Amino acid sequence: MKLTPEEVSAHRLTWSEYEKIVQLLGREPSFTELGIFGVMWSEHCSYKSSKVHLKKLPTKSKLVLVGPGENAGIIDIGNNYAIAFKIESHNHPSFIEPFQGAATGVGGILRDIFTMGARPIAVMDALRFGRLDDPETGARNKQILNGVVSGISHYGNCFGVPTVGGECVFEPCYDGNPLVNVFALGIFKHDEIFFGRATGIGNPVIYVGAKTGKDGIHGASMASEEFSEESKDKRPNVQVGDPFMEKLLLEACLEAMKTGAIVGIQDMGAAGLTCSTCEMGSRAETGIEIDLKYVPQRETGMTPYEIMLSESQERMLLVAEKGREQEVFDVFKKWGLDAAVVGTVMDDGMLRVRNHGEVVAEISNRALADEAPIYDRPHTKPHRTAPMEAPEFASKDLTADLRKVLSSGDVCSKEWIFNQYDWMVRTNTTQGPGADAAIVRIKETNSSVAMSLDGNSRYCYLDPREGAKLIVAECCRNLSVVGAQPIAATNNLNFGNPERPEIMAQLVEAIEGMSDACQFFETPITGGNVSLYNETLGEAIFPTPVMGIVGLMKTDSPTPVKFQSAGRSVILLGGLGESDEVRLGGTQYAKVVIESLWGLPPALDMAHEKTVQVAVREIVNAGLAESAHDLSDGGFAVALAESSFGGIGAKVTLETTLRPELALFHEGPSRILLSTSDPAAVQAIAAKHGIAAPVIGETVSGQYAVNDWIDCSIESLHGPWKTALEEALR
Amino acid sequence: MKFGVVVFPGSNCDHDAWYAVSKNHGQSAEFLWHDSEDLKGSDAIIIPGGFSYGDYLRCGAIARFSPIMNSVKKFAADGGLVMGFCNGFQILCEAGLLPGALLRNAGLKFICQQVVLEVGTANSPFTNAASVGQHLTVPIAHGEGCYQADERILDQLEAEDRIAFRYVDNPNGSMRNIAGILSEGRNVLGMMPHPERATEPLVGSTDGRLVFDSLISAFATK
Numbered sequence: 001m002k003l004t005p006e007e008v009s010a011h012r013l014t015w016s017e018y019e020k021i022v023q024l025l026g027r028e029p030s031f032t033e034l035g036i037f038g039v040m041w042s043e044h045c046s047y048k049s050s051k052v053h054l055k056k057l058p059t060k061s062k063l064v065l066v067g068p069g070e071n072a073g074i075i076d077i078g079n080n081y082a083i084a085f086k087i088e089s090h091n092h093p094s095f096i097e098p099f100q101g102a103a104t105g106v107g108g109i110l111r112d113i114f115t116m117g118a119r120p121i122a123v124m125d126a127l128r129f130g131r132l133d134d135p136e137t138g139a140r141n142k143q144i145l146n147g148v149v150s151g152i153s154h155y156g157n158c159f160g161v162p163t164v165g166g167e168c169v170f171e172p173c174y175d176g177n178p179l180v181n182v183f184a185l186g187i188f189k190h191d192e193i194f195f196g197r198a199t200g201i202g203n204p205v206i207y208v209g210a211k212t213g214k215d216g217i218h219g220a221s222m223a224s225e226e227f228s229e230e231s232k233d234k235r236p237n238v239q240v241g242d243p244f245m246e247k248l249l250l251e252a253c254l255e256a257m258k259t260g261a262i263v264g265i266q267d268m269g270a271a272g273l274t275c276s277t278c279e280m281g282s283r284a285e286t287g288i289e290i291d292l293k294y295v296p297q298r299e300t301g302m303t304p305y306e307i308m309l310s311e312s313q314e315r316m317l318l319v320a321e322k323g324r325e326q327e328v329f330d331v332f333k334k335w336g337l338d339a340a341v342v343g344t345v346m347d348d349g350m351l352r353v354r355n356h357g358e359v360v361a362e363i364s365n366r367a368l369a370d371e372a373p374i375y376d377r378p379h380t381k382p383h384r385t386a387p388m389e390a391p392e393f394a395s396k397d398l399t400a401d402l403r404k405v406l407s408s409g410d411v412c413s414k415e416w417i418f419n420q421y422d423w424m425v426r427t428n429t430t431q432g433p434g435a436d437a438a439i440v441r442i443k444e445t446n447s448s449v450a451m452s453l454d455g456n457s458r459y460c461y462l463d464p465r466e467g468a469k470l471i472v473a474e475c476c477r478n479l480s481v482v483g484a485q486p487i488a489a490t491n492n493l494n495f496g497n498p499e500r501p502e503i504m505a506q507l508v509e510a511i512e513g514m515s516d517a518c519q520f521f522e523t524p525i526t527g528g529n530v531s532l533y534n535e536t537l538g539e540a541i542f543p544t545p546v547m548g549i550v551g552l553m554k555t556d557s558p559t560p561v562k563f564q565s566a567g568r569s570v571i572l573l574g575g576l577g578e579s580d581e582v583r584l585g586g587t588q589y590a591k592v593v594i595e596s597l598w599g600l601p602p603a604l605d606m607a608h609e610k611t612v613q614v615a616v617r618e619i620v621n622a623g624l625a626e627s628a629h630d631l632s633d634g635g636f637a638v639a640l641a642e643s644s645f646g647g648i649g650a651k652v653t654l655e656t657t658l659r660p661e662l663a664l665f666h667e668g669p670s671r672i673l674l675s676t677s678d679p680a681a682v683q684a685i686a687a688k689h690g691i692a693a694p695v696i697g698e699t700v701s702g703q704y705a706v707n708d709w710i711d712c713s714i715e716s717l718h719g720p721w722k723t724a725l726e727e728a729l730r
Numbered sequence: 731m732k733f734g735v736v737v738f739p740g741s742n743c744d745h746d747a748w749y750a751v752s753k754n755h756g757q758s759a760e761f762l763w764h765d766s767e768d769l770k771g772s773d774a775i776i777i778p779g780g781f782s783y784g785d786y787l788r789c790g791a792i793a794r795f796s797p798i799m800n801s802v803k804k805f806a807a808d809g810g811l812v813m814g815f816c817n818g819f820q821i822l823c824e825a826g827l828l829p830g831a832l833l834r835n836a837g838l839k840f841i842c843q844q845v846v847l848e849v850g851t852a853n854s855p856f857t858n859a860a861s862v863g864q865h866l867t868v869p870i871a872h873g874e875g876c877y878q879a880d881e882r883i884l885d886q887l888e889a890e891d892r893i894a895f896r897y898v899d900n901p902n903g904s905m906r907n908i909a910g911i912l913s914e915g916r917n918v919l920g921m922m923p924h925p926e927r928a929t930e931p932l933v934g935s936t937d938g939r940l941v942f943d944s945l946i947s948a949f950a951t952k
Contacts, residue, residue, distance in 0.1 A: 153840050157871070158781040160742025244740050244784025336739060422842045422871040424924075425779075427746045430932050441932060443749070557932060 011038030046372035073526020098147025118186030130175030163421035165438035176536030196266030216311025290343030468513035484551030496540025575692030579666035652697030734772030743779035777818030819920035830879030836903025855948035
């Protein structure tokens with residue numbers, strides 16, 4: 001059978017990629033084989049555009065037990081326990097079918113965690129949506145937000161994992177291309193770690209979980225192309241999730257692992273049966289032979305092509321020790337799940353797919369999993385059209401400006417979203433959503449894991465390299481504010497079309513900036529996800545790298561964000577910092593009040609940032625801070641407001657030569673707002689580290705006052721902040 | 731005192747309940763698999779929260795047919811102490827151990843937050859350590875917690891002093907602000923809030939301890 005150029009390009013393969021396939025096989029591929037190559041060599045599965053640059057990221061430290069390349073990274077947290085965590089995107093499906101797209105995004109990352117043997121204990125989400133108030137796209141954007149939040153809520157709540165935090169940002173560039181990045185973290189003992197490796201020649205290959213249907217075929221290649229008018233017709237490419245099935249699969253897998261009969265296991269995610277078979281074989285340098293007639297199927301008449309490419313959810317592939325199959329079957333039967341031997345581990349390094357005995361595909365596992373073409377795509381100057389110069393601006397009413405920023409989509413309370421998530425199940429959440437970092441205690445040890453998820457695409461649009469560094473710094477600061485030591489990171493790189501040199505340049509610079517910062521802050525990246533082709537009708541999203549960083553701390557009641565009592569000293573650790581009009585261009589003030597984007601992101605001095613973080617950890621862990629909150633979106637004015645929303649506010653004086661708009665709203669990093677009953681002790685620690693820690697005022701009940709610039713009641717700020725999102729969604 | 735915590739496929743607060751009674755209250759606790767009829771000599775049974783059978787058909791509608799529920803019904807009929815939290819409350823209603831039904835929240839959204847409860851009666855093994863009108867902060871986490879029953883039943887519940895807890899600020903549209911009720915024999919409690927999630931200061935509240943403390947002392951003086 002001769003394949004046509006149309007059939008090749010329909011699989012998103014170039015003609016030269018096709019020629020490489022012919023060369024690797026030594027013959028023309030069959031149609032099924034072409035489909036298999038199409039998904040495995042897709043951007044989504046092969047990272048072919050990003051791989052050369054991802055190598056620049058730091059991946060090692062004393063605590064890293066498993067780095068990139070497995071289903072999730074693993075970090076030692078002491079006492080013979082370890083955590084597995086990773087972030088993954090489900091952007092394209094969430095645009096086409098928001099509810100199922102987001103739900104299966106949660107399902108997919110949870111499987112990545114428990115396939116390694118870890119029990120998931122926390123989920124967080126980074127969400128990006130288009131404008132809710134846009135006359136043309138607003139209604140659709142609201143529908144997407146509603147669908148995504150319901151999807152996450154549905155899946156996570158039913159599965160029984162707490163959704164403990166995250167972030168949600170609105171930009172016009174996400175109008176036709178929302179982002180849904182889901183982070184998950186799990187825990188296990190060192191001797192409970194499993195790998196996706198098909199070892200032991202002759203061992204049975206077992207399929208477990210849901211039956212295979214026709215859903216999600218081509219999901220991975222769909223995620224590797226831009227959106228056009230026809231994309232909505234791809235709804236059948238989106239998978240349908242069943243969190244109940246996933247919960248059963250979790251319990252059954254963890255129980256089956258305890259039998260000792262399992263030698264390797266991998267979930268079927270993107271590219272389904274294809275990916276799990278060839279990756280397990282490739283990692284173990286073995287072959288896998290399966291016969292599709294044994295694959296549990298939801299409908300009759302599926303072709304080998306469809307079975308191999310289906311992305312039906314809640315399925316796992318495992319390799320058991322020969323002769324101990326029954327132990328595995330017994331566990332799955334107890335949980336009411338399908339389990340079937342579908343093949344055998346071979347010694348020839350090949351993926352051989354039979355259908356009722358007849359060979360329908362025969363490809364080397366390495367060719368599929370490791371020999372996809374790698375491109376060093378041309379990159380020029382990062383795309384940007386924003387001017388460097390600031391527009392003329394002068395505030396007429398700083399209180400009104402503050403209220404406007406507080407009630408804007410990015411800054412306002414996200415309670416409407418996170419109250420739909422069960423963020424407490426498993427009774428480990430000591431700090432839930434809405435704080436700088438989420439904290440989950442580990443019952444089995446005396447330690448807790450703090451985690452922070454952050455991205456800032458405005459900064460990255462203005463300067464991808466510096467923007468990426470600022471994101472890493474912010475995540476680490478969020479952890480330090482609660483007293484946690486940052487230890488490791490995962491990243492989700494959401495960008496446009498890498499075949500455009502100015503987009504590729506954004507990706508390259510962001511990765512390099514991230515690499516510098518992660519080395520500096522000693523947070524190696526143990527895994528992550530790259531989502532490219534985030535473009536609709538030729539318009540790319542802002543470069544949106546999202547970082548998830550985890551930290552370790554002693555289990556204790558967390559230091560709150562909000563002021564706890566009146567009459568306490570308010571300290572601005574790190575000082576008010578410097579800024580200018582050019583550096584204001586990427587801030588919330590520029591976005592919401594001046595309605596523009598220009599200039600550069602805030603300036604970051606990494607050494608200074610690190611010192612501030614060391615100092616705040618020392619202060620918090622000595623119990624000297626009654627409250628602590630980092631300054632980020634909206635700068636000082638917003639941080640002070642958020643710290644006041646428990647009803648205790650503050651009267652402060654900022655001694656500065658900066659104009660009030662800059663002093664209040666610039667977003668310079670390395671600053672933390674504290675309240676304390678022992679300012680001298682706090683200042684002594686700050687002085688030891690050589691950083692500023694001015695006492696700027698005192699906490700007072702019900703009032704918010706800064707210089708002669710703003711003086712108002714807490715309630716007049718809290719109301720708009722609290723209700724803005726709900727009102728915007730009406 | 732020995733607690734039995736029932737595990738259905740899809741239960742996900744089973745471990746939380748187990749942890750609350752064993753680690754935070756120092757009692758013994760054991761899991762009871764849905765497919766068995768053996769209550770393993772438990773002195774009290776907890777039907778935990780979660781999504782038993784994926785909430786397919788209706789919340790709790792399939793769980794009531796589990797073999798373990800036959801034993802739970804017999805146990806309750808003999809005066810045994812049974813409590814259901816969240817999905818457990820839904821199951822107890824479906825199983826006919828408690829009257830009424832739990833429908834979709836009035837706002838049509840899942841809600842997870844701390845709520846304030848008012849103790850409706852101190853005359854029960856689950857609330858004897860409380861005083862009537864006392865406020866407790868306990869979390870809710872449900873999509874179907876809107877309590878419904880016909881007027882006759884509601885009147886009867888009130889007349890017989892069987893409303894264990896009411897919401898101070900009704901989050902889900904429950905009739906007469908009902909958050910938890912007792913059976914006629916006062917030995918079965920169903921409530922939508924999660925007392926097992928409020929048994930240690932670290933996770934935000936200890937007010938849920940009152941339910942377990944009441945029960946433990948009721949059992950000791952039985």
